[in-house]
Amino acid sequence: MTKLVLVGGGHSHALVLDALRKRPEPGIALTLVSPAETSPYSGMLPGHVAGLYAREAMHIDVRRLVEEAGGRFVLGAAERIDRDAREVVLGDGAHVPYDLVSLDIGITPDLSRIPGAREHAIAVKPIGDLLAKIDRLISAVREPDGPRDVVVVGGGAAGLCLAFALARRLRAEARSEQGPTLTIVTAHALLPELNGRARRIARARLAQASIALVENDRVARVEPEAVILASGRTIASRATLVAVGAAPPPLVARSGLAADARGFLAVDATLRSVGDPRVFAAGDCAGSVTDPRPKAGVFAVRQGPILAENLRRAVRGEPLVPYSPQTNWLVLMSTADGRAIAARGRHLALEGRLVWWLKDRIDRRFVQGLA
């Protein structure tokens, strides 16, 4: 039997587990190591924060998936991979032996680049921890002296959707007449990776939702009651959420694994580590040396079936198949008001209720397909 250990219950591994439960692979002894029995699905996170989805509706039961695939679930977080001993070493000191190991552990926020962020800001990753922090923020907002000013640092799709969701939820929860103010601060233009039309739509929607937007200014410092920008401007903030600064998980360096220029686990087109044929990786923690793409759940999802196929092939000793990422991909962003914005490639951008209907349908189907 080949001992296959999946580390992390991210989007790609959820799909690997689904593939293995639907078509078991003879000759595999399967283990999943995950710090939680369920994993949040990022596409529905802003909807959950906005109060549109129950917690259970946006979680994938990875423990059940691995058990249905005939494998075992190990509760814990991997500290490092001991590649000489071929063991995954967990935080509690336990060792899980492997013949093949696959990593889908996401990213960790790098708060160290913004002075004061470690002490006074809320990192949006890991998502599992974010949910508890947002629950605390919602409780605080209900208090008469609770936070009235909230800043989201980061003008990418995650920061934007989170700001819309927080504006809706916090204003609904606040007992005072005037709900909290929301501001997005971004060092670049809003949605720098999307097209100009999407940017214009998003700016108009932010204005409509009374969410302030500060573009092309960097947060220089986070203080307990304000953020200080590089321009010298001060914005009042009793709760600062940071949606920038993706850093590779420390496990990559600790395990001596080959990394890309930014420190993410370097994989070839088959999602195999360029430095160790027994190691595979997918999702945000991996960096393709052949065809890099931004960190987004859409790629983690696309990689899942290819990773499943290549793990089967690696067990059988067959040639692996390449993953070719799309050049253009659809980005769907909820504005938390029954509408959403869609963007694709250099020109296409749409918005409205139909786009939200489509996003909601795609996301629900994804999670329900893994139930």
Ligand SMILES: Cc1cc2nc3c(=O)[nH]c(=O)nc-3n(C[C@H](O)[C@H](O)[C@H](O)COP(=O)(O)OP(=O)(O)OC[C@H]3O[C@@H](n4cnc5c(N)ncnc54)[C@H](O)[C@@H]3O)c2cc1C
């Ligand atoms: C607010 C927000 C909204 C977003 N919305 C979208 C969206 O609409 N569309 C989109 O494409 N992307 C979106 N993203 C980006 C998306 O979250 C990520 O790209 C996606 O989650 C990456 O999936 P993954 O499989 O790499 O890892 P993750 O989903 O991050 O999962 C990693 C898993 O590994 C586990 N883990 C971590 N460390 C260890 C360890 N040491 N040992 C074992 N397990 C470990 C974690 O518990 C977690 O369950 C959003 C992000 C945020 C913050």
